[in-house]
Amino acid sequence: MTYFIDRRPNAKHKSAVNRQRFLERYRKHIKRSVEEAVNRRSITDMERGEKVSIPAKDISEPVFQHGPGGARNIVSPGNKEFVAGDKIRRPSGQGGGSGAGEGGASNQGEGVDEFAFTLSREEFLEFVFDGLELPHLQRKSLKSLEEVKMVRAGLSRDGVPSRISITRSMREAYARRIAMRAPIKRALREAIDALEAEERKDPVLRNPARIVELKAEIERLEKRIAGVPFIDTYDLRYHQLSAQPQPSNQAVMFCVMDVSGSMTQNHKDIAKRFFLLLYLFLEKHYEKVELVFVRHHTAAREVSEEEFFYSRETGGTIVSSALNLVNKIIEKRYPVGQWNLYVAQASDGDNWDDDSNICRDLLVKQLMPQLQYYAYVEITPHDHQSLWHEYESVVKEFPERFAMRQIVEAGDIYPVFRELFKRRLSQS
Incomplete structure (x- = not known):
């Protein structure tokens, strides 16, 4: 058995995707109803939506069931009207149907109304103007001051927090830390090498005062390295925006x-x-x-x-x-x-x-x-x-x-x- 799960986010209108699929599936029926509504109503009444009905037979879904043949064991509930061997009467009414759920209403049972739903104003106008356009609409020259688009135009050290470039800011902070720590690490490596060399000397030739001095220097340099900030205001970079004229379809x-x-x-x-x-x-x-x-x-x-x-x-x-x-x-x-x-x-x-x-x-x-x-x-x-x-x-x-x-x-x-x-x- 295979299961298909749609995990696409659809936050505001949970049924919007299914509604669009439904409109696309029954586009022929809906478009015919919209055309009838346009001919029926006044053009001044075009601002509202329309109630659309679809015949029940056109929205039936395919059903999977066992085919004829084979051996099956079926347990049916008992009843007070029939016993083993009785013949069941044929249901009255028109033949060819599949039960009371199909067809119109009668005094023999219940019928099923046509499926009805309401199109919104936007959906109604979408079907009214489906396939229409202004012919020969051309893209004209740039129209300054009115038709502009805000686009990114590089980076700056000044800006508002909402436009901060995190990637570029972290890159600048990393480069600054490397630059500030490099000479300190070099001095620290030299002090460590000098201390190791002094400690490897013969106890007679070893200088205790020099060892104390080197240890103090190493501690001072380690504190300086630890004191380099992870990020500084100097590292922050912000996206800059500029108004760029756009071709206008006026x-x-x-x-x-x-x-x-x-x-x-x-x-x-x-x-x-x-x-x-x-x-x-x-x-x-x-x-x-x-x-x-x-x-x-x-x-x-x-x-x-x-x-x-x-x-x-x-x-x-x-x-x-x-x-x-x-x-x-x-x-x-x-x-x-x-x-x-x-x-x-x-x-x-x-x-x-x-x-x-x-x-x-x-x-x-x-x-x-x-x-x-x-x-x-x-x-x-x-x-x-x-x-x-x-x-x-x-x-x-x-x-x-x-x-x-x-x-x-x-x-x-x-x-x-x-x-x-x-x-x-x-x-x-």
């Missing part, structure tokens, strides 16, 4: 939304959900990400998150005003050499016909050469208009960095989002 996401009169409240609600899902995605995967919110109708302006989602405006639609504003913000605040730039735009596709050509030129000549990715979602059940057709020419110019999809209803948000931000096998 990203900024521009959220552009049409708030003109053609955008109904339903369109705006769907756009809000898309950006909220995008915000959760960014928050989940990247620590150094900034969000810039740009609203537009005939004119565009940068607004706060609160105003972006909840303020109401009406008017016509000139999309180029928003693209021009995004370009100006990039030039002013986000140098291309330091930031990964992403734009997500939501619109119903309505735009002045003469302006759609301007939008195409702005994207091809100015914005796209600077951006890592541009995602455009058109929220409409109707046929595409001039803006969509002009954007199709941009897709031909930048097939890897420009993507566009159509959303008809709220249930399309999550599938479209996964398609826009699915993990690419290779990135430029």
